[in-house]
Amino acid sequence: MAHAYTPGLRVTRHTELFKQRRLPIKGEVLVQVGDEVERDQVVARTELPGNVTTVNLVNRLGITADELPQFMLKREGEKVRADEPLAETRPFIKLFKTTVRAEIDGTVESVSSVTGQVMLREAPIPVEVPAFIRGTVEEVLPREGVVVGTTGAYVQGIFGVGGECWGTLRMLVDGPDQRLKPDLVDGDCSGQILVGGGLIEFEAIERAREAG
Numbered sequence: 001m002a003h004a005y006t007p008g009l010r011v012t013r014h015t016e017l018f019k020q021r022r023l024p025i026k027g028e029v030l031v032q033v034g035d036e037v038e039r040d041q042v043v044a045r046t047e048l049p050g051n052v053t054t055v056n057l058v059n060r061l062g063i064t065a066d067e068l069p070q071f072m073l074k075r076e077g078e079k080v081r082a083d084e085p086l087a088e089t090r091p092f093i094k095l096f097k098t099t100v101r102a103e104i105d106g107t108v109e110s111v112s113s114v115t116g117q118v119m120l121r122e123a124p125i126p127v128e129v130p131a132f133i134r135g136t137v138e139e140v141l142p143r144e145g146v147v148v149g150t151t152g153a154y155v156q157g158i159f160g161v162g163g164e165c166w167g168t169l170r171m172l173v174d175g176p177d178q179r180l181k182p183d184l185v186d187g188d189c190s191g192q193i194l195v196g197g198g199l200i201e202f203e204a205i206e207r208a209r210e211a212g
Contacts, residue, residue, distance in 0.1 A: 009156040022145035037131040039166045044129045044145045050122030058116030065116035074108045173197040180204045
């Protein structure tokens with residue numbers, strides 16, 4: 001039987017649930033329709049572009065922008081390691097040579113003879129999307145993600161703090177009108193998802209946070 005805690009929010013003991021698990025950008029889907037998945041199973045993955053570092057070489061080398069290509073030791077598309085020479089001048093007297101070294105590991109993305117700047121991009125950032133619930137893959141969104149279906153209890157809250165997680169669902173109150181007090185949060189709450197009523201005391205939040 002479902003109860004309305006506040007307008008638009010539902011609490012029910014048993015229902016069908018369908019959760020969409022989608023990548024932030026297009027990537028690779030690792031499962032197929034009909035596959036059974038566990039909550040911690042990765043269902044899709046991709047790579048986000050690495051961070052970009054801009055190096056103003058003309059200022060550091062004391063040259064003009066159109067001269068930059070001839071002083072580069074690395075070309076566009078080449079990999080570079082932190083502290084590896086990126087560009088240097090070639091004066092007649094070697095004592096006056098100026099060398100600029102890369103500050104990061106990455107790839108030379110662009111060399112501009114207009115601005116005199118070089119852009120270095122760090123390695124791609126891997127992103128994996130887990131199913132987060134145990135269930136069946138109902139739909140595959142090509143290169144984007146999946147829809148996982150399951151059955152279970154369903155509790156909607158008014159707001160969330162932190163990212164997604166999983167754990168045992170535990171009811172600490174008998175109804176929506178019961179205040180969630182600190183004494184209801186005991187040591188056994190560690191790793192669980194706690195459900196309270198319409199009001200919660202600050203000390204109860206602190207005890208839940210300490211329990212983990």
